[in-house]
Amino acid sequence: MKMLRTAMQALWSGDRQADRVVPPSGFTAQLTLFAAATMAFLAVFALALSLASGRLADIWGQQLARTATIRVVAPVDQRAAQTSAALRILETTKGVASARALTDAEQQALLAPWFGADLAIDALPVPRLIEIVEDSDGMDVDGLRLRLAAEVPGAVLDNHSRWREPLVKAASRLRLLGWVSTVLIVASLAAMVTLAAHAALSANAQVIAVLRLVGATDGYIAQAFIRRFTLRALAGAAGGTAVGMLAILLLPTSTDTGAFLTGLGFQGWHWLVPLIVPFLSGGVAFAATGAAARRTLKGLA
Amino acid sequence: MIEFENVAYSYGGGELLSDVSVKLAPGSFHFLTGPSGSGKTTLMKLCYGALLPTAGHVSLFGNDVRNMDRDEIAMVRRRVGVVHQDCQFLNHLPLVDNIGLPLTVSGRHAETGGEDLSELLSWVGLTNRKDALPPELSGGERQRAALARAVIMSPDVVLADEPTGNVDWEMSQRLLRLLVELNKMGKTVLIATHDLGLIRATKAQVQARVLRIANRRIQLAGADL
Numbered sequence A: 001m002k003m004l005r006t007a008m009q010a011l012w013s014g015d016r017q018a019d020r021v022v023p024p025s026g027f028t029a030q031l032t033l034f035a036a037a038t039m040a041f042l043a044v045f046a047l048a049l050s051l052a053s054g055r056l057a058d059i060w061g062q063q064l065a066r067t068a069t070i071r072v073v074a075p076v077d078q079r080a081a082q083t084s085a086a087l088r089i090l091e092t093t094k095g096v097a098s099a100r101a102l103t104d105a106e107q108q109a110l111l112a113p114w115f116g117a118d119l120a121i122d123a124l125p126v127p128r129l130i131e132i133v134e135d136s137d138g139m140d141v142d143g144l145r146l147r148l149a150a151e152v153p154g155a156v157l158d159n160h161s162r163w164r165e166p167l168v169k170a171a172s173r174l175r176l177l178g179w180v181s182t183v184l185i186v187a188s189l190a191a192m193v194t195l196a197a198h199a200a201l202s203a204n205a206q207v208i209a210v211l212r213l214v215g216a217t218d219g220y221i222a223q224a225f226i227r228r229f230t231l232r233a234l235a236g237a238a239g240g241t242a243v244g245m246l247a248i249l250l251l252p253t254s255t256d257t258g259a260f261l262t263g264l265g266f267q268g269w270h271w272l273v274p275l276i277v278p279f280l281s282g283g284v285a286f287a288a289t290g291a292a293a294r295r296t297l298k299g300l301a
Numbered sequence B: 001m002i003e004f005e006n007v008a009y010s011y012g013g014g015e016l017l018s019d020v021s022v023k024l025a026p027g028s029f030h031f032l033t034g035p036s037g038s039g040k041t042t043l044m045k046l047c048y049g050a051l052l053p054t055a056g057h058v059s060l061f062g063n064d065v066r067n068m069d070r071d072e073i074a075m076v077r078r079r080v081g082v083v084h085q086d087c088q089f090l091n092h093l094p095l096v097d098n099i100g101l102p103l104t105v106s107g108r109h110a111e112t113g114g115e116d117l118s119e120l121l122s123w124v125g126l127t128n129r130k131d132a133l134p135p136e137l138s139g140g141e142r143q144r145a146a147l148a149r150a151v152i153m154s155p156d157v158v159l160a161d162e163p164t165g166n167v168d169w170e171m172s173q174r175l176l177r178l179l180v181e182l183n184k185m186g187k188t189v190l191i192a193t194h195d196l197g198l199i200r201a202t203k204a205q206v207q208a209r210v211l212r213i214a215n216r217r218i219q220l221a222g223a224d225l
Helices: A002-013 A016-021 A026-063 A076-091 A104-115 A141-151 A161-203 A205-213 A218-249 A268-298 B040-047 B070-077 B095-099 B101-105 B109-123 B139-151 B169-184 B196-203
Strands: A067-072 A096-101 A128-134 A155-158 B002-011 B014-024 B029-033 B055-060 B080-083 B157-161 B188-192 B209-214 B217-220
Touching: A016 A218, A016 B101, A026 A161, A026 A218, A026 A268, A067 A076, A076 A096, A076 A128, A076 A141, A104 A128, A141 A155, A161 A205, A161 A218, A161 A268, A205 A218, A205 B070, A205 B101, A218 A268, A218 B070, B002 B040, B014 B040, B014 B055, B014 B217, B029 B040, B029 B196, B040 B055, B040 B157, B040 B188, B070 B080, B080 B139, B095 B101, B095 B109, B095 B139, B109 B139, B139 B157, B139 B169, B157 B169, B169 B188, B169 B196
Parallel strands: B029 B188, B029 B209, B080 B157, B157 B188
Antiparallel strands: A067 A128, A067 A155, A096 A128, B002 B014, B002 B055, B209 B217
16 A cells, blocks of 8 residues: 555656656666557547447347338328328327338438339339327337238238347447457556566566665566556557547448448547547556566565 | 574475574674584574574564564565675666665655765775676675665664685775774674684784584684684
8 A cells, every 4th residue: 555655656656766766778668558559449449439330239229219110011092191190090009109001202312212203103003101100108019910810811010120230239248348448458568568567577587686786676676667567558558548449430421322331430429538548557567567576576675 | 683592494394594683782793603514594584584583583683583574674674784795786777776766665765865876885995896797796796785775774784795715815904994894883793704804904903703503503703713
C-alpha cells in the first residue's frame, strides 16, 4: 500500500534525479511502446465492433419488436375485400396501435430493386401487405392468427420473430465477443509489460543492489521502473488509439442501403469510449510493473 | 550502536560465523581481520542488514534487525556508509551523481546536494574527475569516490571492506588518512582487511581495536599487531 502510494505520487509529480538512476534501455523501451501501440490499435477495433454490434442488436431488438406484417394472398378480385376484412379485425384487436395497408406505390417501391421501377403491379398476383404497429402492451399473436384463419383465409401474419431473434442473438454474441476481445487485449498488454518489466529488473540487478546499498527503499526503486513503463505504455497506447480512431473514421460511412460492415464504427458519444484505452493501458502497465517490481525486490537483500 | 550477541550465520549447510559477540561503540575505530573466506564480508553485511543472522541477535541503532521491515533497513543504510572492495557504482552516471546517490534516493539532493558534493569531491581529491564515468576511473579514484559516497549522508558508522585491496601503498595511506579523519569527526569506523601493514600504520594515528576472525569466532587480536 505504501509502495503504491509512493509510486502514484512519483508518477504524478516526476523526479528527474530518480528517473536517471535506472539506465536507459532503448530496445526494450521501443518494444514496450510498439506493443502498447499495437494493443491499443486492436482494442479500438474490438471496441468499435462491440459498440456497433450493440447498436444493431438494439435496433433489431427495439424497432422490429413492435411491428408485424400481414400478407393477404388472394385472387386479385378478392384481395381488396380480404384486406378490408383483415383491417377490420385489426381495429378490434387489443394491443394494435395502428394498422394500414401499403399503397400500390409503396409496394412497387419495395419490389423495385428486383423488378425495376416500371413494374405493373396490378397485373401480378402480388400479395397486399398490411403494416401493424403494436402498442406498449403488445398483441396476442396466437389469438390474432386464429381469428385471421377463420375470417380471412388468405391472410398470413408474420411478427418478424422468426428472423429477428437469431439476428438479435447473433448481434448480442458479437457484442460479447467484442468485449471479450478487449479484455483479452488488455490482459495481453499486462502480460507483455510484466515480461518487459521482469526483463528490465533482471537486467538491472546490479543497479538495484547499488541503490539498496545506499539506502533506497523498495518504493523508490519500484517507482523508477513503474514510472518508466507506465509512461511508455501511455504514450504507445495514445499513438495506437489515435491511429485506430483515424482508421475507423476513414471507414465507408453508413448509408440507407448500407449493410453491417458500413455501420462498423463509432457514433455520437461512442467516439469518447476509445479515449479510455491509453489510460487503461497506463493503469495496466502501472499495476503490472508494480507487481513485478514488488516480487523481484522482495527476493533481494 | 551496532551490537552482535551470540550471532551465528550459516550458508549452504556450513556455519561461517559462530557465537559472535561484539559491540561497535560510537566513535570507536575497529579493524576486522582474518584469512580470506573467514567471514569478514559476511560480518560486515550483518552490520547493515544485507544478511540476517541464523542465530543470536544483531542490534542496529537499538533495534533488533529481525524485527525491522525492509524500509527500516533502508533507513539504517542511510546511517551506515559502506565502502565495498569492488565499489559498486552505477556505470551510466557520472562520478558526481554516483557520489550524490544517497542524497538522491533519500530525497535530500535538492536541499544539500551541490555544496556537500563540491566539498566532498575536494576532500577526496576528485574535483577534476567529477564528470567522468566510473569505468573511466582508476582503482584509487574509485575507492576514494566510494568513500565519498559512503560519507555524504554524514553517517554514524562507516564500514569499509578491503578498501585498499586494489590500490598501491601510497593510495592506501591516503585512504587511511581519510578514514582516520572521519573517526576524529566522531564516526564509528570498521575496516575489514588482511593488510597488517595498514593496521600498524593506523594504530600509530588512532586508538583502534583489532578483531580477528578465527575458527568462525571473533577474537581480540594480541600485541603482535
